[in-house]
Every structure is written in C-alpha cells, then in structure tokens.
Amino acid sequence: MKPAILLLAATLLAGCAAPSSSARSAGPLKILASGKTAAEVAQCIEVSWQDTKLFGDTADVFLDRLDDGGFTVFTTQTRYFADVVRAGAGSEIRFYASKGADQIPLRAASIATCL
Template sequence: MRALIVVAVVCFLAGCGAPSMGELRGWGSNQAFGSKKTSSQLSKCVQGAWQSQSAADGSPGSYVQSWGNTGYTVVTKGSHYFVDIDDSPSGSMAKFYVVVSDTIAKNRLSSLQGCL
C-alpha cells in the first residue's frame, strides 16, 4: 500500500495529478476501524473534529457527502484525506484514505480515532 502512495506522490509531483477518490478506494484504505456509533453519528463527529483542525492549523476544511446506501464520506477540500463510514451490525466501519502521508494526515487520523 505504501508503494502505491509513493507512486501517487511521484505522479502528482510530475504533473499527473493526484489519484481520484475512486482510485484510492480501488487500492484499499490506509487503515480501517470499527465503532459502536452509527455511521451518521461518527461522520458528524469526524467532520466536526476535522473542521476544528482546519481552523487551528489552516489545513483544508471538510464536508460530508452520502456514500453507498447507508454511509457517509467525510472529505477535505481537494480530496487529499477522506474517510468512508458505513453502517455495520455492531455500529459502523470507517475506512481512512490519504493521498500523501504527512502531518495533516496524521492529525486527521488521530481525530478519527478520537471519534470512534
């Protein structure tokens, strides 16, 4: 997985552009987590946490969009960091994706984990 991220970064720096959200989903998530919260509850928590980070560090803001039949995607402007959140029998499942593993990605992941 890390090799794919490196390839994506090299391609981006070479002017090819960042991979799409669909491409990242096809490659698989960077990390996945289960939560006892519903997908709606978890997506609201993550979006709020990511918005707070944006205000504090000037990183891209975030928004929520529908994903699949019962899920949500919390995504930053530019789609460099996003999490797909779907309902599961025990609550919800969150799949975290990043284009570039940097400090912002680590902060977004930490916020996601704090919401679980």
C-alpha cells in the same frame, strides 16, 4: 468573458468533489470500528477535521452521502477522506490519505476520538 467565469467555477468546484473510486483503489490506510451509528461518527469526524487549531487553514471539510447509506467525510482536493459505513449495530471507518500527506497521524488520531 463567460468561458472564463465557467472555468473559474469549475476549478473551484473541483476542490470539493467527493472522492472517486480510483482514490480508493490502493485501499485504506486504517480501518476502525465503532459502536456508534455511521451518521454519528461521520458528523463527529467532520466537526473535528474542521478544527483550525489542529489543522490550520486547511480545514475545509465536506460530508457526502454514499449510495449504501454510509457517508464520506473529505477535505479539499480529497487529500484526506474517510468512508463511514454501517457494520452490524455500529459502523466501520476506512481512512484514506494522499501519499506524502503531512497530517496523516493527526487526522487518524482525530478519527479515533469519534469512535
């Protein structure tokens, strides 16, 4: 019985794992700049992506701190994610999405409201 519980827990946790470097290998779909701090932009993206009126029941969004002091905001199974890093006095946002993902324009527009 215990192995089944461990498998279930591992499966559930896999959906909320931060994006790997291989997920970034193809490069971002968009690169944006903001005069706001990385923390301000990342928190705004996290909140806006949690809007179930816009994104339906796929609104599970997570925030992870990067080693360089930036942040990654990502959805379940890292279908969409944004790296938000310091750039001068502001920040740079790199937006990534899985091929064929249907909410790319909407998620990108949502990021733009946080700039």
